[in-house]
Amino acid sequence: MKTAIYTKYGSPEIIKIIDVEKPSPKSNEVLVKIKASSATRADTMMRQGSPTFGRLFLGLFKPKNTSLGTGFSGVIESIGDEVSKFKIADAVLGEKLFSNGCNAEYICIAEDMIITHKPINISHQEAAPICDGFLTSYNFLKDIANIQQGQHVLVNGASGSLGSAAVQLAKVMGAKVTGVCSTKNMELVKSLGADFVIDYKKNHFSKNTNMYDVIYDSVGKTNYSMSKKALKPNGVFMTPVLSLNVLWYSISNSKRVKFGATGLKKPEDLKPLFLELVTFFKQKKLKTVIDKSYDLSEIIEAHHYLETDRKVGNIVIINQ
Ligand SMILES: NC(=O)c1ccc[n+]([C@@H]2O[C@H](COP(=O)([O-])OP(=O)(O)OC[C@H]3O[C@@H](n4cnc5c(N)ncnc54)[C@H](OP(=O)(O)O)[C@@H]3O)[C@@H](O)[C@H]2O)c1
Known part of the structure; x- marks a missing residue:
């Protein structure tokens, strides 16, 4: 599967799309085929290693975590033996917090983490940036x-x-x-x-x-x-x-x-806020403002646009 990575700090050009083995879910995880993911200002700052004192946390000389993208929306393709809250073909949204990896074709995530069913009244593109x-x-x-x-x-x-x-x-x-x-x-x-x-x-x-x-x-x-x-x-x-x-x-x-x-809050403290937000979306009280969408292959261009400081609302990465 394709995934976006960066192995050193720097400009958008350091991002590469590479082929890696498709992950397999552990017993408590689901495998999500990602339809849309977010590209955010926080992603650009992690990629730049900025502000410099943030590298104490991100990795002093190079990023500890090389994958990109925290928010996702997609469809469950397979589930681990112990998963009880989700089933194959469920549409879901969520975020991987600082473990990243959502600017990719697939991710695995534990069912107790930041993941829930996608409301039917919003698209994958509208759902993916909710966690930013x-x-x-x-x-x-x-x-x-x-x-x-x-x-x-x-x-x-x-x-x-x-x-x-x-x-x-x-x-x-x-x-x-x-x-x-x-x-x-x-x-x-x-x-x-x-x-x-x-x-x-x-x-x-x-x-x-x-x-x-x-x-x-x-x-x-x-x-x-x-x-x-x-x-x-x-x-x-x-x-x-x-x-x-x-x-x-x-x-x-x-x-x-x-x-x-x-992103540093404990998942168990973030999850109630996340679930309340999704309820507000179901009730049509909130709407995601989307500026532009890019294909995963155009992620460098997306990061250049993020850095303009002019974006309006959100940027979404789409898997065709
Ligand atoms: N601490 C956390 O947990 C956390 C989590 C996520 C993000 N963040 C950080 O939050 C920050 C904001 O992210 P974001 O994605 O919301 O930003 P953003 O969308 O990139 O901000 C761009 C917007 O800011 C407006 N803007 C630019 N200069 C302005 C000014 N002087 N006064 C008022 N508005 C101005 C622009 O409008 P105009 O073109 O009209 O000026 C544009 O619409 C980032 O630094 C990100 O790293 C922190």
Whole structure:
């Protein structure tokens, strides 16, 4: 089967599609024939080994994990002897967390990990990216910030994968939402349910003093110092983008500044969030924003596009 790998840190050109033996499921695993997988900003950062201090975790001189792609959607082709929750031909979606390997034709995954049945009202392409933007942002909004009905949440980078998910999720949770994006994405962000939209090319949200309970900088383009005045007295600034500034404030002012790495949570803590999200999709409360889709053979091109910083929502890799 074909799979995408990278054996050193660097530009998209280091990615190779290679042929490897098709995996066989262990007794507690299912073998999934992948129809669509996600290609994400987090994948590009792991491939670059960036930020450099992240290599303490990713591998000091070269990546410890050489496979690419965390989110998948596909169809079960075979199952291990002890599998009880799934059967052959079930359509499923899920994620492999930091073990990656979803930009491939097949993966094996244990039935107790992050996998569930795909709702029939969404396509494989819409399902594959759910574990990037939606799962990450739901972890921030629910488990980290514990958003309450009526609170005012500002989402910076509201047109990205995490941001487009956060706007919708904060609305589902009953919050008032302000989305920050550029002029060309304002209509999209409004259509996702934002009550207010700020065009960052014309205005800076920090002019709104004492306004927000939570500022979620989904793209790491601002910081706590710039956001402080816009927060209410007990307001929280949070971001999924790690920098030395975020690291410093999240330690020195941990009540007000929060960082989290969703993929590092225990699967048993992530799974309830994942299952709730899938229920929201079944109830048609959420929709995946897709910018472009690429064939697995075009993954280098997909990574170049991911690095432009201009993508709108998600990028999907399709297996023909
Ligand atoms: N900690 C975790 O658990 C975790 C998990 C997943 C991802 N991440 C990280 O989260 C970050 C966001 O990922 P993503 O996929 O959501 O990003 P993304 O989709 O690549 O972000 C691109 C979007 O950001 C907007 N943007 C660019 N500059 C902006 C600015 N100055 N202000 C506001 N919006 C701006 C762009 O819109 P315009 O073209 O209109 O500017 C574009 O729509 C990445 O750094 C990723 O590594 C962290």
